[in-house]
Amino acid sequence: MIVVENKSTEDILKMIAPYKKVLIAGCYGCVTVCLAGGEKEVGLLASQIRMAREKEGNPIEVLEQTVERQCDKEYLDKFQDNVREVEAVVSLACGIGIQYLAQVCEPVPVYPGVNTQFLGANLDVGVWEEYCMACGECVLDKTGGICPVARCSKHLFNGPCGGSQDGKCEVDKSVECAWHLIYERLKALGQLDKMAEYIPVKNWHRNEGPRKLVKEDLTLE
Amino acid sequence: MLQMQARSAVIYEELDVLPEVLVIGCGTEGAAVALAVSENQPVTVIDHDTPHDSLSLLKGKSNITVKTGVKVVGLEGFPGQFIVRFLENGKHAKKSFGAIIVALEAQPRFDTKKYNGLELGERILSLSQFSKKDNDYSGQKVTFILGQADQDSLISYKNALSMAIALQEKEADVSILYDDMKVSADQLEQDYELARARGVNFLKYKGDLQFIKTDVAATVRYWEPFLPQSEQIRLISDYLVLAEDYIPHPDTADLADALDVRTGPDGFFQEDNVHFLPIMSNREGIYFIGNCHGPIYSAELEKEVETVKAEVGRFATGKISVAALQPQVTAEQCAVCLTCYRCCPHHAIEIIHDESLNNMYHSAARMNPLACRRCGICAAECPGKAIQLPYYTDKEILQQLSKPPKIVAYACENSGTLAAELANKMEPELNAIIQIVPVPCSGKIDALYLLKALEQGADGVLIIACQKENCKFIRGNVRADQRKELVRKRLEEIGMEGDRIEIVHVAANQGHQFNESIRSMVARINQLGTYPGKVIR
Numbered sequence: 001m002i003v004v005e006n007k008s009t010e011d012i013l014k015m016i017a018p019y020k021k022v023l024i025a026g027c028y029g030c031v032t033v034c035l036a037g038g039e040k041e042v043g044l045l046a047s048q049i050r051m052a053r054e055k056e057g058n059p060i061e062v063l064e065q066t067v068e069r070q071c072d073k074e075y076l077d078k079f080q081d082n083v084r085e086v087e088a089v090v091s092l093a094c095g096i097g098i099q100y101l102a103q104v105c106e107p108v109p110v111y112p113g114v115n116t117q118f119l120g121a122n123l124d125v126g127v128w129e130e131y132c133m134a135c136g137e138c139v140l141d142k143t144g145g146i147c148p149v150a151r152c153s154k155h156l157f158n159g160p161c162g163g164s165q166d167g168k169c170e171v172d173k174s175v176e177c178a179w180h181l182i183y184e185r186l187k188a189l190g191q192l193d194k195m196a197e198y199i200p201v202k203n204w205h206r207n208e209g210p211r212k213l214v215k216e217d218l219t220l221e
Numbered sequence: 222m223l224q225m226q227a228r229s230a231v232i233y234e235e236l237d238v239l240p241e242v243l244v245i246g247c248g249t250e251g252a253a254v255a256l257a258v259s260e261n262q263p264v265t266v267i268d269h270d271t272p273h274d275s276l277s278l279l280k281g282k283s284n285i286t287v288k289t290g291v292k293v294v295g296l297e298g299f300p301g302q303f304i305v306r307f308l309e310n311g312k313h314a315k316k317s318f319g320a321i322i323v324a325l326e327a328q329p330r331f332d333t334k335k336y337n338g339l340e341l342g343e344r345i346l347s348l349s350q351f352s353k354k355d356n357d358y359s360g361q362k363v364t365f366i367l368g369q370a371d372q373d374s375l376i377s378y379k380n381a382l383s384m385a386i387a388l389q390e391k392e393a394d395v396s397i398l399y400d401d402m403k404v405s406a407d408q409l410e411q412d413y414e415l416a417r418a419r420g421v422n423f424l425k426y427k428g429d430l431q432f433i434k435t436d437v438a439a440t441v442r443y444w445e446p447f448l449p450q451s452e453q454i455r456l457i458s459d460y461l462v463l464a465e466d467y468i469p470h471p472d473t474a475d476l477a478d479a480l481d482v483r484t485g486p487d488g489f490f491q492e493d494n495v496h497f498l499p500i501m502s503n504r505e506g507i508y509f510i511g512n513c514h515g516p517i518y519s520a521e522l523e524k525e526v527e528t529v530k531a532e533v534g535r536f537a538t539g540k541i542s543v544a545a546l547q548p549q550v551t552a553e554q555c556a557v558c559l560t561c562y563r564c565c566p567h568h569a570i571e572i573i574h575d576e577s578l579n580n581m582y583h584s585a586a587r588m589n590p591l592a593c594r595r596c597g598i599c600a601a602e603c604p605g606k607a608i609q610l611p612y613y614t615d616k617e618i619l620q621q622l623s624k625p626p627k628i629v630a631y632a633c634e635n636s637g638t639l640a641a642e643l644a645n646k647m648e649p650e651l652n653a654i655i656q657i658v659p660v661p662c663s664g665k666i667d668a669l670y671l672l673k674a675l676e677q678g679a680d681g682v683l684i685i686a687c688q689k690e691n692c693k694f695i696r697g698n699v700r701a702d703q704r705k706e707l708v709r710k711r712l713e714e715i716g717m718e719g720d721r722i723e724i725v726h727v728a729a730n731q732g733h734q735f736n737e738s739i740r741s742m743v744a745r746i747n748q749l750g751t752y753p754g755k756v757i758r
Binding site: 008009010013028029032033034035036038039040041043044047048049050051052054055059066068069122124125 | 554556558559560563564580581602603604605606607667668669672673675676711712714715716717753754755756
């Protein structure tokens with residue numbers, strides 16, 4: 001899941017200061033699951049904005065709408081009618097949704113209502129942790145299902161650094177050392193020999209620019 | 222009138238349930254409840270340990286199956302259709318039951334610290350050791366000591382009195398040394414009177430006791446509370462019998478984990494909560510009986526057995542009719558995020574998959590009508606606003622705010638609305654400026670309700686919740702506290718005063734405290750002035 005955090009309402013108020021009518025656009029995907037951009041958050045933000053502007057003596061009309069996913073254009077079509085009504089949109093979707101919505105809303109500007117944080121797991125109500133960095137070359141087979149790219153503070157590929165102590169990371173004592181976890185997991189799996197396996201250096205250089213995935217055999221026409 | 226109309230509209234669902242009941246623990250209490258329940262429906266009694274004496278009571282009963290060497294390791298499903306996972310002599314197994322009764326008996330434990338480091342021995346025995354000995358004590362001096370351990374348990378008093386009466390009949394010289402004689406249960410007062418009549422010495426002490434142990438006798442030195450004197454009294458006995466503490470059965474923590482039910486003070490089953498009947502757990506269909514929820518007296522056990530028998534008896538016919546009053550989920554708005562599932566204090570929620578559910582997952586949360594206690598916590602937590610509690614929908618609640626007065630008070634119906642009623646009788650003028658909006662639990666008060674009250678014209682908002690640690694729905698008032706903080710922050714973010722939102726914890730009978738809270742809120746609002754963010758005037 002993509003994990004996001006709400007921007008401060010103060011920042012959002014600055015973005016929409018010039019407008020008299022805006023739409024808050026929610027998404028029923030990841031941002032609802034991570035309690036930041038579903039219908040409820042849309043309602044809370046809209047209420048805050050109305051009250052803040054009322055206090056300034058500069059009332060604003062705020063529309064509220066939430067769709068299935070802001071990363072699919074068919075769902076974005078549902079915003080059409082409301083977008084025509086407003087001067088600006090605040091999207092509570094992840095960075096992907098915000099960009100995609102901005103693309104279809106032109107010339108109405110779309111502003112971000114959240115800061116997209118990471119790809120993570122929901123550990124409990126209100127707790128998320130980064131598990132994947134979408135590096136594109138998965139090594140989880142060699143590391144007992146624990147990602148050293150996302151979960152080692154230094155993204156190390158071949159064992160821990162000297163700062164691993166009692167299973168904790170020297171960067172932050174509340175962070176578990178990923179390589180300690182990997183060692184324990186491999187031991188439990190009876191695969192400790194994999195610790196000795198050398199993982200070659202990763203090519204972070206992106207000469208092809210932003211990644212794009214096209215599955216030729218699936219594309220239409 | 223309104224309520225009557227609402228009630229007539231309730232739809233009843235008929236559900237299939239399994240009549241069979243699982244009893245965990247087959248000591249005397251497990252056996253007693255199994256026998257009673259088996260009059261109506263089949264019972265399986267399991268025990269982790271090797272057979273108890275009470276097993277013979279259950280032998281050959283047609284409606285009772287007994288299994289030993291069985292440990293519960295997991296539970297799925299809902300009342301009427303629980304699936305229990307076992308470890309049966311090391312092997313995994315599972316079986317379905319309609320209801321579960323926990324009867325793991327507490328165990329006496331002698332704590333030497335409570336007796337100034339005195340160790341048990343030939344002449345110094347714990348109450349349970351003494352009860353198992355069948356010696357001849359005629360002509361011997363036996364002293365029972367009560368009140369040093371196990372302050373709250375009547376079991377020790379009951380046992381000591383019965384043993385004292387029996388010993389006195391066999392011509393022993395019996396004394397009971399006590400600090401407070403606890404007789405607040407059926408038959409105890411009579412036992413006490415009888416013991417006195419038979420010649421048992423009742424000696425009251427206060428404060429610490431001192432012990433001197435020799436090979437032939439044991440001496441206890443104590444202060445008599447009523448006689449003015451400078452010296453301690455010495456009481457020399459052949460035998461000292463000491464009351465013990467009771468501790469939970471060693472399997473308690475594991476079983477609580479497996480069944481996902483809560484434990485409370487001293488690690489016994491059931492939290493300390495005034496809203497809970499003694500047999501209730503945080504889950505429907507799972508009941509506690511006897512000493513598993515603290516050392517209880519035998520007369521109370523009989524009442525508990527009757528209550529549990531009636532509770533599980535609802536499943537006896539295999540069918541149950543239940544009002545469909547549980548929260549309803551709009552699949553289109555459900556992101557199957559699991560927030561409600563995780564927040565439900567009663568384990569009443571499942572995620573179901575059905576092609577007819579109109580969202581991209583074809584899945585949605587569903588509240589089980591037999592497991593749900595209608596607190597509405599799920600509805601308040603839902604980030605998609607997909608969950609609505611019948612008669613307390615967002616629309617129905619927010620409609621009440623069309624023209625809010627100065628202060629809106631969202632009040633829990635288990636405490637707040639009752640305290641408000643009382644408060645209103647005491648000071649009607651004070652209460653005229655507040656609007657009470659009843660909710661089934663303070664955990665039902667959505668953050669949005671708090672903002673909306675201000676947006677729609679109130680100057681301040683109160684959350685009237687139950688006393689801390691006494692929420693009928695376990696964590697509703699804790700969530701309400703958290704939401705107050707959250708909404709305060711959101712108000713401060715937009716330059717408003719956060720303390721326009723306040724939470725008050727009251728009990729149903731605290732009308733006076735309620736009025737004090739209103740008074741202090743009114744004073745605060747008068748100081749802050751009119752809320753500047755009102756949108757609807």
